[in-house]
Amino acid sequence: xxxxxxxxxxxxxxxxxxxxxxxxxxxxxxxxxxxxxxxxxxxxxxxxxxxxxxxxxxxxxxxxxxxxxxxxxxxxxxxxxxxxxxxxxxxxxxxxxxxxxxxxxxxxxxxxxxxxxxxxxxxxxxxxxxxxxxxxxxxxxxxxxxxxxxxxxxxxxxxxxxxxxxxxxxxxxxxxxxxxxxxxxxxxxxxxxxxxxxxxxxxxxxxxxxxxxxxxxxxxxxxxxxxxxxxxxxxxxxxxxxxxxxxxxxxxxxxxxxxxxxxxxxxxxxxxxxxxxxxxxxxxxxxxxxxxxxxxxxxxxxxxxx
Amino acid sequence: xxxxxxxxxxxxxxxxxxxxxxxxxxxxxxxxxxxxxxxxxxxxxxxxxxxxxxxxxxxxxxxxxxxxxxxxxxxxxxxxxxxxxxxxxxxxxxxxxxxxxxxxxxxxxxxxxxxxxxxxxxxxxxxxxxxxxxxxxxxxxxxxxxxxxxxxxxxxxxxxxxxxxxxxxxxxxxxxxxxxxxxxxxxxxxxxxxxxxxxxxxxxxxxxxxxxxxxxxxxxxxxxxxxxxxxxxxxxxxxxxxxxxxxxxxxxxxxxxxxxxxxxxxxxxxxxxxxxxxxxxxxxxxxxxxxxxxxxxxxxxxxxxxxxxxxxxxxxxxxxxxxxxxxxxxxxxxxxxxxxxxxxxxxxxxxxxxxxxxxxxxxxxxxxxxxxxxxxxxxxxxxxxxxxxxxxxxxxxxxxxxxxxxxxxxxxxxxxxxxxxxxxxxxxxxxxxxxxxxxxxxxxxxxxxxxxxxxxxxxxxxxxxxxxxxxxxxxxxxxxxxxxxxxxxxxxxxxxxxxxxxxxxxxxxxxxxxxxxxxxxxxxxxxxxxxxxxxxxxxxxxxxxxxxxxxxxxxxxxxxxxxxxxxxxxxxxxxxxxxxxxxxxxxxxxxxxxxxxxxxxxxxxxxxxxxxxxxxxxxxxxxxxxxxxxxxxxxxxxxxxxxxxxxxxx
Numbered sequence: 042x043x044x045x046x047x048x049x050x051x052x053x054x055x056x057x058x059x060x061x062x063x064x065x066x067x068x069x070x071x072x073x074x075x076x077x078x079x080x081x082x083x084x085x086x087x088x089x090x091x092x093x094x095x096x097x098x099x100x101x102x103x104x105x106x107x108x109x110x111x112x113x114x115x116x117x118x119x120x121x122x123x124x125x126x127x128x129x130x131x132x133x134x135x136x137x138x139x140x141x142x143x144x145x146x147x148x149x150x151x152x153x154x155x156x157x158x159x160x161x162x163x164x165x166x167x168x169x170x171x172x173x174x175x176x177x178x179x180x181x182x183x184x185x186x187x188x189x190x191x192x193x194x195x196x197x198x199x200x201x202x203x204x205x206x207x208x209x210x211x212x213x214x215x216x217x218x219x220x221x222x223x224x225x226x227x228x229x230x231x232x233x234x235x236x237x238x239x240x241x242x243x244x245x246x247x248x249x250x251x252x253x254x255x256x257x258x259x260x261x262x263x264x265x266x267x268x269x270x271x272x273x274x275x276x277x278x279x280x281x282x283x284x285x286x287x288x289x290x291x292x293x294x295x296x297x298x299x300x301x302x303x304x305x306x307x308x309x310x311x312x313x314x315x316x317x318x319x320x321x322x323x324x325x326x327x328x329x330x331x332x333x334x335x336x337x338x339x340x341x342x343x344x345x346x347x
Numbered sequence: 348x349x350x351x352x353x354x355x356x357x358x359x360x361x362x363x364x365x366x367x368x369x370x371x372x373x374x375x376x377x378x379x380x381x382x383x384x385x386x387x388x389x390x391x392x393x394x395x396x397x398x399x400x401x402x403x404x405x406x407x408x409x410x411x412x413x414x415x416x417x418x419x420x421x422x423x424x425x426x427x428x429x430x431x432x433x434x435x436x437x438x439x440x441x442x443x444x445x446x447x448x449x450x451x452x453x454x455x456x457x458x459x460x461x462x463x464x465x466x467x468x469x470x471x472x473x474x475x476x477x478x479x480x481x482x483x484x485x486x487x488x489x490x491x492x493x494x495x496x497x498x499x500x501x502x503x504x505x506x507x508x509x510x511x512x513x514x515x516x517x518x519x520x521x522x523x524x525x526x527x528x529x530x531x532x533x534x535x536x537x538x539x540x541x542x543x544x545x546x547x548x549x550x551x552x553x554x555x556x557x558x559x560x561x562x563x564x565x566x567x568x569x570x571x572x573x574x575x576x577x578x579x580x581x582x583x584x585x586x587x588x589x590x591x592x593x594x595x596x597x598x599x600x601x602x603x604x605x606x607x608x609x610x611x612x613x614x615x616x617x618x619x620x621x622x623x624x625x626x627x628x629x630x631x632x633x634x635x636x637x638x639x640x641x642x643x644x645x646x647x648x649x650x651x652x653x654x655x656x657x658x659x660x661x662x663x664x665x666x667x668x669x670x671x672x673x674x675x676x677x678x679x680x681x682x683x684x685x686x687x688x689x690x691x692x693x694x695x696x697x698x699x700x701x702x703x704x705x706x707x708x709x710x711x712x713x714x715x716x717x718x719x720x721x722x723x724x725x726x727x728x729x730x731x732x733x734x735x736x737x738x739x740x741x742x743x744x745x746x747x748x749x750x751x752x753x754x755x756x757x758x759x760x761x762x763x764x765x766x767x768x769x770x771x772x773x774x775x776x777x778x779x780x781x782x783x784x785x786x787x788x789x790x791x792x793x794x795x796x797x798x799x800x801x802x803x804x805x806x807x808x809x810x811x812x813x814x815x816x817x818x819x820x821x822x823x824x825x826x827x828x829x830x831x832x833x834x835x836x837x838x839x840x841x842x843x844x845x846x847x848x849x850x851x852x853x854x855x856x857x858x859x860x861x862x863x864x865x866x867x868x869x870x871x872x873x874x875x876x877x878x879x880x881x882x883x884x885x886x887x888x889x890x891x892x893x894x895x896x897x898x899x900x901x902x903x904x905x906x907x908x909x910x911x912x913x914x915x916x917x918x919x920x921x922x923x924x925x926x927x928x929x930x931x932x933x934x935x936x937x938x939x940x941x942x943x944x945x946x947x948x949x950x951x952x953x954x955x956x957x958x959x960x961x962x963x964x965x966x967x968x969x970x971x972x973x974x975x976x977x978x979x980x981x982x983x984x985x986x987x988x989x990x991x992x993x994x995x996x997x
Contacts, residue, residue, distance in 0.1 A: 098886055100792070104724075114866075118863070121866075139750075140858055146732070149779060154786055159792075162901060168783075173780070179773060183772035184765060190754055195855060196750060196855050338762060342762065
C-alpha cells in the first residue's frame, strides 16, 4: 500500500501534473462557452517544446542555463514530500511542510536570478511582482501551516493528514479558517485570477509568465512542467488537508481523484467569474487572510481543545 | 596542567605577539601568521571544550581579580570567532598589501581579535567590562586609521556615542549581578526578588542589545559597518555583534535564570522588529556594504527570535524545546557569522577592482570574477535561507521552534509565537527578494560601468578566503545536526538528541539535509544532461525590438518598486519629480526618491534635538570664568552644609 502511494507520489506527480492545468483550461473554456483545448493539451505542448532548440540570449551566464534545471529539480524533490492518500514511504527526505516551503522559495530565487541574468525588462517585472507577493503569501502560508499543525502537534505532513481526516475537524472553526487561508495561497502559487492571469503575456498583467519569456525549447518545457508540478503539489495538499476524505487507502485515493477534479473546477470557476485584481490590492487580500488565520488560531487556543 | 590548557595558552601568547608584531618590527605576513595561528589554537581549544572536553581555567566569580576560563558556551563563540577570523586574516594579507598605514591596521585587527576572545573567556566583572570597552574601541580606531574625512569622524562619533549610552546597561547589569553574587552562584539572584531581576534583565537587553544591533537600538550599525576595512567589517558583522549576544545569553540563561516569561516576550518582539525592519531597510539600500549591514540586523533578529522562544519554552516547563530553540539560535549565530563574513570579504574585493559598491554601477561580475563571484552567489543563497545551504537549516529550526510555541503554549503566548512565525516567514521571503536583487545587480547581466566591465579577479588570498567560507556554508548546510546535541547541552537541563547529519526533531517532519543536498545536486545534474546543450545562434534579450542598452537596464529601485508601493504606509518613501518645460515642451525630467530611515527621523532626531537644546541651556551657566566656577562651588557647599544642618542628609 505504502509502495503504491510512493509510486503515485512520484510517477503521478511527474506524469499527471500537466493534466491539472489542462483540466482547468478545458473546464474554463466550457464555462465560457468555447470548445477549448482538450485536457491533454499541456502534454502536446511539452512534446513540441522538447523537440526544439534552446534560446541563447546574450549576455547570460551559467545562472540562466542552470535555472530551469534547479527549478525542476526543486519541484521534483518537493513531490517526494507530499504524501498521497495519507501515506508516504520512508523516503530519506522526510515529509516536513516547512522544507516544502523552502523548496518553493529556491525555485523562485533561481527564476528571479535568471531574469536578472537576461536583463530583460519583462522578466524582471514578473519576478519583482512575484517576489513582492511572495512576502505576503509566505507569511499567510506559514500561518495556515500553524493552523493545520495544531490538531496534529507536528509539521509532518503524514501526521497532519491523519489528523485532518474523519469528520470531527469540520466542527472546528480553525479548520475553516485554515482552508480559507490556504485557498489564497493556492491562487497565488498556481498563478490564477484574481491574483495572476496565466493566459496572458501582456506586460501589464503578467507575474509568473514573465520570467519564462526568455526561455525556449527544453528549458521552457522544464519550466512549464514545474508550473504544472506546483499545481499538483498545492492542489494535492489542499485536497488532503482541507477536503473530506475517509476510509481505507483505496477510498482515500478515490476521494483524492474526485477532490482534484473539483478543485480544478473551482479554479476554473474563479478564473471565469473574477477579473484580475490590481496587483497592489493583492497584499491587502493576503493580509485579510492572515487576520482570518489569527482569528482561527485564537479560537483554537482559547477553546482549549488541547 | 593538561595538554588543552597548554594549547590555549600558546594560542593567547601567539595572538598577543601577533598583535604587537608591527611594533616589534615583524613584517605583515608574519604578523598575520602569528595572529592566525593564535586564534586558530584558541578556536580549536574552544571547539574541543564544546564537544565534551573538561572546561579550562577558572569559573565565574564576583570579586575584581582577573580570571579567565573556557566553558562550552565560551568555546562555541571562540570556535565561531576562529572560523571567521582565519579567512579574514588570510584575506587581509592581500587586502592590506600596499595599503596606507597597513601596520597600524594589522595591530588593530589583532587587538580587536584579542578583545573578542577576551570578552568570551573573561570570568570576572572587571575584565569582562575592560574587554567589552576595548572591543568597542578597536574597530573605531581601525575606521579612523583607514579614512580620516569628516564623514568617517562623524560615523565614529555616532558609533561611540550610541554604543556607550547603550553600553551603560552592560555596566549596570554586570555590576549589579556581581554585587548580588550572581556571577558565581546564579541561584542567589532569586532571593533578591523579581524587581532586582527585572532591572538586571532590562539593563542587559538594552546594553547588549545596542551592541548586537537589535532594533530600535541599532542606529550605529548601518553607519559603522560599511566604512570599516572589509576584513574588520567581516569581524564586526560576523562576530562582534554575536559576542554581544553572548553577553545577553549569559545573563538571560545563566546569571538571571530562570528568565521571566515577559522577558521572553520582549526578546521575541525585539527580534521580530529587527528581523522585519532590518531586511526591509536592507532591501531599499543602494550601497552593497550598507545593505549587508542592515541584513546583519535582520539576522540578529532571527537569533533573538530563537532565544525568545527558548525563554518562553523554559518558563512553560518544556525543557526539550527550550534546548532546541536555544540550539537554533546558536546555529544561526554560527551560520550568519560564516556567510556574512563571506559577503563582506567579497564586497571588499569588488570595491577594490570596481571602485564603487553602488549597486546600480556594478553588474556582470560573475563572468569577470568567477571565484569570488561564485562564492558570493553561494553566500547570497545561504543568507536568503534557501535549501540546501546552512541558512536554511538554522532558519528551519527557528521556524519550527516558533511554530511549536504556537502549538504547545497558553493562548497569549501561542498567538505571539504564531505572529513571530509568520513574521519570520515574511522575513525569509524578503531576504530572497533582497539577495536576488544583490546577485542580479552585482553578478549577473551586462556590466553597467566601464570599471565593472574591466574588473579583474582578486589576488589568490582574497580568492581563497571566500571560497573556503562558501565551502563552510555548504558543509554546515549538509550536516547541521552534528552540532545540535552539543549546542542543546549548553543550557542546563537540555533534551537529548542523537548526533546525525540531518535535523531529526520530534514534532516535525525532520530536515534530512544531506539527502536534500544530494537530491538537488543529482536531479539538477540529471536534468542538465537530459536537456542537452543544443542552442540556437546567440540572440539579444527581448526588449520590444530595440537593443537592450544601459538606459533600459533595471535598477535597484525599479526592482523593489512594487514592494515599496505595497508598503508605502509603513516605509513612507519620499519622491520628487522635477520637470523642466520651455515653451510647452518638456526639456528634461528629473526623478529623485529616497526612503528615510524612520528610526532616525522619528526616534533619534527628537532625542538629539532635545539633547542639543539641553546643552544650550546648560551653556548659559558655563561662562568660562574661574571666579564663576568658584562661586558655584561655594554655593553648592553652602547648600550641602545647610542640608546637613537641617538633617535632610547625612
